[in-house]
Amino acid sequence: xSAPVAIVCGGGGFPLAVADAAxxxxxxxxxxxxxxxxxxDIAAFPHIWLKLGEFGKLxxxxxxxxxRSLAIVGNLTRxxxxxxxxxxxxxxxxxxxxxxxxxxxxxxxxxVVRFFEDEGFAVLGAHELAPALLIGEGLVTRRAPDEAAxxxxxxxxxxxxxxxxxxxGQAVIVAGRRVVAVEAAEGTDAMxxxxxxxxASGKLRLxxxxxxxxxxxKRGQDLRVDLPAIGPRTIAAAADAELAGVALAAGGVLxxxxxxxxxxxxxxGLFLVGVAPRPTGP
Amino acid sequence: xSAPVAIVCGGGGFPLAVADAAxxxxxxxxxxxxxxxxxxDIAAFPHIWLKLGEFGKLxxxxxxxxxRSLAIVGNLTRxxxxxxxxxxxxxxxxxxxxxxxxxxxxxxxxxVVRFFEDEGFAVLGAHELAPALLIGEGLVTRRAPDEAAxxxxxxxxxxxxxxxxxxxGQAVIVAGRRVVAVEAAEGTDAMxxxxxxxxASGKLRLxxxxxxxxxxxKRGQDLRVDLPAIGPRTIAAAADAELAGVALAAGGVLxxxxxxxxxxxxxxGLFLVGVAPRPTGP
Numbered sequence: 001x002s003a004p005v006a007i008v009c010g011g012g013g014f015p016l017a018v019a020d021a022a023x024x025x026x027x028x029x030x031x032x033x034x035x036x037x038x039x040x041d042i043a044a045f046p047h048i049w050l051k052l053g054e055f056g057k058l059x060x061x062x063x064x065x066x067x068r069s070l071a072i073v074g075n076l077t078r079x080x081x082x083x084x085x086x087x088x089x090x091x092x093x094x095x096x097x098x099x100x101x102x103x104x105x106x107x108x109x110x111x112v113v114r115f116f117e118d119e120g121f122a123v124l125g126a127h128e129l130a131p132a133l134l135i136g137e138g139l140v141t142r143r144a145p146d147e148a149a150x151x152x153x154x155x156x157x158x159x160x161x162x163x164x165x166x167x168x169g170q171a172v173i174v175a176g177r178r179v180v181a182v183e184a185a186e187g188t189d190a191m192x193x194x195x196x197x198x199x200a201s202g203k204l205r206l207x208x209x210x211x212x213x214x215x216x217x218k219r220g221q222d223l224r225v226d227l228p229a230i231g232p233r234t235i236a237a238a239a240d241a242e243l244a245g246v247a248l249a250a251g252g253v254l255x256x257x258x259x260x261x262x263x264x265x266x267x268x269g270l271f272l273v274g275v276a277p278r279p280t281g282p
Numbered sequence: 283x284s285a286p287v288a289i290v291c292g293g294g295g296f297p298l299a300v301a302d303a304a305x306x307x308x309x310x311x312x313x314x315x316x317x318x319x320x321x322x323d324i325a326a327f328p329h330i331w332l333k334l335g336e337f338g339k340l341x342x343x344x345x346x347x348x349x350r351s352l353a354i355v356g357n358l359t360r361x362x363x364x365x366x367x368x369x370x371x372x373x374x375x376x377x378x379x380x381x382x383x384x385x386x387x388x389x390x391x392x393x394v395v396r397f398f399e400d401e402g403f404a405v406l407g408a409h410e411l412a413p414a415l416l417i418g419e420g421l422v423t424r425r426a427p428d429e430a431a432x433x434x435x436x437x438x439x440x441x442x443x444x445x446x447x448x449x450x451g452q453a454v455i456v457a458g459r460r461v462v463a464v465e466a467a468e469g470t471d472a473m474x475x476x477x478x479x480x481x482a483s484g485k486l487r488l489x490x491x492x493x494x495x496x497x498x499x500k501r502g503q504d505l506r507v508d509l510p511a512i513g514p515r516t517i518a519a520a521a522d523a524e525l526a527g528v529a530l531a532a533g534g535v536l537x538x539x540x541x542x543x544x545x546x547x548x549x550x551g552l553f554l555v556g557v558a559p560r561p562t563g564p
Contacts, residue, residue, distance in 0.1 A: 080487055159448045166441045168461035179450035182464035185486045186476060194468060194476070204467045205362055 003066040004028035004046070005124065009038035010074030013256050014126065014229060018073050019045055021130030030065055032058060037076060052079055053097075056089020059119065069122040071129050072112065072225055109225035125224035126254060133258075135274040137250035140262050143271040145245055149212050151177055153247040153275060156214025164219035170228045173243070175211030180204060188215065188230070189237045196241030209244045209269065216249030216277055223252070231256035235264045235272070245271030252277060285348040286310035286328070287406065291320035292356030295538050296408065296511060300355050301327055303412030312347055314340060319358060334361055335379075338371020341401065351404040353411050354394065354507055391507035407506035408536060415540075417556040419532035422544050425553040427527055431494050433459055435529040435557060438496025446501035452510045455525070457493030462486060470497065470512070471519045478523030491526045491551065498531030498559055505534070513538035517546045517554070527553030534559060 005022065009015035009031055016039055019029045023045075031038075031047035038049075048061050062070070081101065084090065090097065093115070100111035113123045127134055145153060152174040159172050159179060169183025173195050180198070183191040192213060198204035215228050230246070230253060238246055246265070248255070253274075255261060265272045287304065291297035291313050298321055301311045305327075313320075313329035320331075330343050344352070363383065366372065372379070375397070382393035395405045409416055427435060434456040441454050441461060451465025455477050462480070465473040474495060480486035497510050512528070512535060520528055528547070530537070535556075537543060547554045 155448070159445075159450075162444050162448065163441075163464075166437070166444065166461050168441075168464060173466075178467075179448050180467040182445075182450060182466050184455075184464050185460075185462040185480055187485075198467055203359070203469075205359075 002028070003068065004030040005129065006030045006032055006062055006067045006070035007129070008032045008034070008070060008072045009042055010034060010072070010076040011037040011039075012075045013039070013231060014254065015039065015074040016041055016044075017133060017256055018071070018126045018130045021133055025130070025132075027129065030062075030067060032061070032070075034076070038074065051085040053084035053086040053090040055093055056087040059089055062121075068120065069124055070116060071124045071126055073126045110222060113222060113225050123224050125222075126227050127223050127251075130254075133254045133256070134251055135248045135253050135255050137274045137276055140258075140272040140274065141245075141265045141270065143245065143266070143269060145212070145247070145271050145273055148176065149244050149247075149271070152212040152244075153214055153273075155179070156212060156247065157216060157249070157275070157277065160214065160216045161219055164221075167218075170217060170221075171213060171215040173211050173213050175206050175243075180211060188213070189233055192234070192237040192241050192243070195243070196237070199242065206242075209242050211241070211243045213238055213243055213246045214248075215246070215253055217252040227254050228252060229254040229256060230261070232261045232264050235261050235268065235270065238270055239264070239268035243270065245273065247273050247275050249277040250274035284310070285350065286312040287411065288312045288314055288344055288349045288352035289411070290314045290316070290352060290354045291324055292316060292354070292358040293319040293321075294357045295321070295513060296536065297321065297356040298323055298326075299415060299538055300353070300408045300412045303415055307412070307414075309411065312344075312349060314343070314352075316358070320356065333367040335366035335368040335372040337375055338369040341371055344403075350402070351406055352398060353406045353408055355408045392504060395504060395507050405506050407504075408509050409505050409533075412536075415536045415538070416533055417530045417535050417537050419556045419558055422540075422554040422556070423527075423547045423552065425527065425548070425551060427494070427529070427553050427555055430458065431526050431529075431553070434494040434526075435496055435555075437461070438494060438529065439498060439531070439557070439559065442496065442498045443501055446503075449500075452499060452503075453495060453497040455493050455495050457488050457525075462493060470495070471515055474516070474519040474523050474525070477525070478519070481524060488524075491524050493523070493525045495520055495525055495528045496530075497528070497535055499534040509536050510534060511536040511538060512543070514543045514546050517543050517550065517552065520552055521546070521550035525552065527555065529555050529557050531559040532556035 031042040031045045033042045033049045035051050116123050156172050156174045171183040171188045173181040181191045181195050304311050313324040313327045315324045315331045317333050398405050438454045438456045453465040453470045455463040463473045463477050
């Protein structure tokens, strides 16, 4: 039997979903829970708890189990130096850590991957451990996008592509061929809520269910550390904002609690569709 | 003496500022106040009041005064059909009006210009009537952008350029080479407030005064109908959000109440600078 793969667990439901899917696929897992972030239920798997910065403890635990590959899954608030509880193993790696904490989100995440690779680990993505969680191409809901929604989807994919070099969000909302919201630091759900508020205040006027949330990885994005994801809360937010539906890049977005999410979308009358991402030029 | 120029006045302080600057420059003006939007103080100038849709009344008033050129200035909420109070002159032009109300902001505004041009008017921009209100290249405040802020400015200009084809907002906020907000339907001030809230909630962590608001026209934007603008409220919002400063495309952004605005920025310790927009390729 091969050594387990470690899953470094941030916040939210994804770490457990990925651990569960990996185990179903016959893969042994070892969970590393970050204090204050990870779900206490990781205790259902072999695991340890760590504070951010306890790299010595982390690497000892992995070495003891002969673990040479890991994935980083879940929400992590961009930490500050003052959040770090560096043990001796952390202090030794301080220059690397300092380098990681500078720059954009992409830079930070790429830095984390490089950091673990430099330590000799293979860094996997949640999409590799649990490919069944990725959305495929095709319709998930009963309702399908109409002609207007398909135009909005095409525009959203093109816009996301245009934003790719700039290390900002992965989601946009397009309504009637008009870009009404672009995600950056606020996150997808907050962006959707903003559109709902703009509609409620009359500042943004759209008729009936209108607007499509389009979410896709950036071109060249390293899915090992920054895999776009949605869960039932995203659908609930889209329903509250009276969007027409949600379009996700097939093979590029992780879907949490798919059955509950599809039921929620059907109940709200939203469409949810996996679409082929824009073809990449040569 | 030549015929006056008409200024169709939406909401906010810009119509009066432009009318005043035009008159100082020796130009006669005739103000057209839109009920429910324009400042009652337009009564200090020769003027009429109109409801949106009273095109017959508008064109009669302009013809009586021999007016063949006009500018459209100030905030206009994107109207709905149900907002229009069409007189006979409006009903006759209904197909044109319907065409204008479809599509993105840019489309709507371009449609309004074309509509007036088709009626035989020269449509001017506020920047042509009142060029003194445009920001020039150079520093307005005591404080200047440091090296980090200059990098953020360059990134913001490049991002704005990349967004140009997509008919969305004109402003972005970049902090530490990270895009933290992109404006779309919410407007500049609401976007700035969002960054303040993200910082207050700890979701976005920046040290001290950080982040630059970068505002510039889109490439190829028709400044006659969609001239980026800032006023003292923008500076107040930037101060509340603890931004480091504001950078505006020289020659492309109208500044309202410049003296008050500069004083407010100095008091808050912000920089305000007019920067050369990105060179346009051949």
